[in-house]
Amino acid sequence: MSNTLLRVALLLALPALANAASQPLPLPDRDTAAPAVATPVTAPAIPTTRAALDPAQLQELRRRYAAWQGLPAAERARIRDAAQRMAALPPAQQQALRARFDAQDQRFRDGWLLGPQLGQAFPKLQGLFGYLPAEQREPALAILRQLSLDQLAQLSLVAQRTPPQERDQVRSQFLALAPGARDAWLKQNVGH
Incomplete structure (x- = not known):
């Protein structure tokens, strides 16, 4: 072949x-x-x-x-x-x-195009990251690929608990975080 x-x-x-x-x-x-x-x-x-x-x-x-x-x-x-x-x-x-x-x-199925790690987490992240404005897609993917499995699991909980009317705000907050601030933000937002 x-x-x-x-x-x-x-x-x-x-x-x-x-x-x-x-x-x-x-x-x-x-x-x-x-x-x-x-x-x-x-x-x-x-x-x-x-x-x-x-x-x-x-x-x-x-x-x-x-x-x-x-x-x-x-x-x-x-x-x-x-x-x-x-x-x-x-x-x-x-x-x-x-x-x-x-x-x-x-x-x-489309979530799996993001690879094994994100593909596995994507059904739970769908609400928060499934429908991004075009200018946020690549930066969001780069950030999501930097996350550990634990961080992805925590972000999945945040995504599932976020009401639709708050998704844009929560996603923007998360994407604006410095890498060192993500753990504290995730812990704070999972605790809600």
């Missing part, structure tokens, strides 16, 4: 791979192992040329590629590892994981 086609395949599978990266893969017991003959599972065909894509598909690939390029190197490495683990699974298990991911709400 050419390098371009490999990239396109990875971009098409990025949300499912990110989801797989955050969850342990269930290993079958020896007693319940799959039969020796597995039913073949066909993946959706990946167009081999740009001309074979309709405009919506091309726009979606560009969006996913931009998301991939925006991820820190460590997050991309986690996704590559997840892709390798997923590729090693039996086809039926791969299909089941994809189906489980595809059954989720679109907003949930």
Whole structure:
């Protein structure tokens, strides 16, 4: 497979791979192992040329590629590892994981384009960070990527407890904080 086609395949599978990266893969017991003959599972065909894509598909690939390029190197490495683990699974298990991911709400799936760490936290951060003005998107993502897992968990609580009419104010306060002031702000706002 050419390098371009490999990239396109990875971009098409990025949300499912990110989801797989955050969850342990269930290993079958020896007693319940799959039969020796597995039913073949066909993946959706990946167009081999740009001309074979309709405009919506091309726009979606560009969006996913931009998301991939925006991820820190460590997050991309986690996704590559997840892709390798997923590729090693039996086809039926791969299909089941994809189906489980595809059954989720679109907003949930789109959150995984932010990478494994933010993708896992995004459903709870959605209310506070899901609908940002364009000028706040990149700075907000940069700040969110700097947060530890504990800080993301605390911010998730703040996001869930913030009434819709106060979200803009709370988000602006948080984004204006110096890195050293975030812990104290989070503790103060989680305590409410």
